Amino acid sequence: MSVTNVRSLPLRTAADLRVSALDRLSAVDRQELVLELPLDRIDRDPDQPRKKFDGETLIELAQNLTRFGQIQPVEVREVGERYVLIDGERRWRAAAIAKLTTLRALVKFEPGTPDDVLDRQFAVNYHRDAMALIDQARYLQSRIDRLGSAAAASEAIGLSVPRILNITKTLRAEGAAAELRDSGLTRDADTIGAMVEVQKHNPTAAETLLARAKENGKLTRKEAQDAARLAKERARRVDEEEIEPHDDRAAIVRDFAGGRGMERKPKPAQPQLVVLLACEGNELQRAQWNKLSRQHGRACLSLVATTTHPGCVLVEFGAHSEPFPADVLRILDARFEQEKSR
Secondary structure, eight states: OOOOOOOOOOOOOGGGGOGGGOTTSOTTGGGEEEEEEEGGGEEOOTTOSOOOOOHHHHHHHHHHHHHHOOOSOEEEEEETTEEEEEEOHHHHHHHHHTTOSEEEEEEESOOOOHHHHHHHHHHHHHHTTOSOHHHHHHHHHHHHHHHSSHHHHHHHHOOOHHHHHHHHHGGGOOHHHHHHHHHTSOOOHHHHHHHHHHHHHOHHHHHHHHHHHHHHTOOOHHHHHHHHHHHHHHHHHHHHHTOOOOOOHHHHHHHHHTTOOOOOOOOOOOEEEEEEEEEOSOHHHHHHHHHHHHHHOOEEEOSSOOOSSTTEEEEEETTEEEEEEGGGEEEEEEEEEEGGGO
16 A cells, blocks of 8 residues: 655644634634634733723732633724734733633624624623722713713613712722722722712711721621711701711710711802602502602602612602612603702
8 A cells, every 4th residue: 555645734833723714614603713822912902891800809800811721712803913802801811921822712703893892891800899890980971972971871881870870989089088988998989989978978978987987898888878968967967057067086986886866067068969850650669659749749769778679770759769660661851950959
């Protein structure tokens, strides 16, 4: 039997397998392809909504990559002769720390529009609970600015309007509230939103609450909301009775520890976000809504407190609050007003 001369095929590189060059693939096969890509050919997406990455967890991930290898491919798209990450920036950063030279990557041939890609990046990181609150807030505000309203952003991203407004409200955090938001002690927007109210009405109380959170390593939503209610109630009493506030910090700390109201220095009223609501529920729900409106005042979405009732949001009728199913409510308007106008 004669031996036929066999010529080996040349070794193919990633450049030889670019998705855009594989014209003979079927339409289905062209959607995505897994390749082993050189690490130095992959770039991070500069518009990626997530900006903050914890250095300690990156080192741990790098150790896992070294020990166990890459379990899940990153996702990339082609840009010219290079690849830009869609999903997997943590793995890409950890691979660099581990001094790996290649990564397995799922190359997306049709990743969608630039906004589609960014919305997907946001959704992946948000639902993994891996995204810093400030990154969430900045991205959602950018989508509101681009699309024109929170309702349009809600439709594009898949988060409810109240949730989007709660998250973007944390951009207004100052002082102790901003420090808590950026500290990593909590990523709960409702907690930070309540802290914003404490900071606004009583900065000293906010500092006390922050110190307690650092000492305990956490701050619960209930603690922040209770403090916000105390601070707002005391501020209202100071304004109405023109009580001269005390400057004794030790006394304020004792009041807070005892669950009593706290003093504050008067400051000019600042605009508050007001979300006006209407009820489109059944006859009984509308009757209850109209009764509460007549008795207590117009209906607004609560941006400080929430409710434990599943599928419900807390609606403020003047000083009275009542939970209502979110799916029967319609937003009439969202605007900034001076607090006393409410």
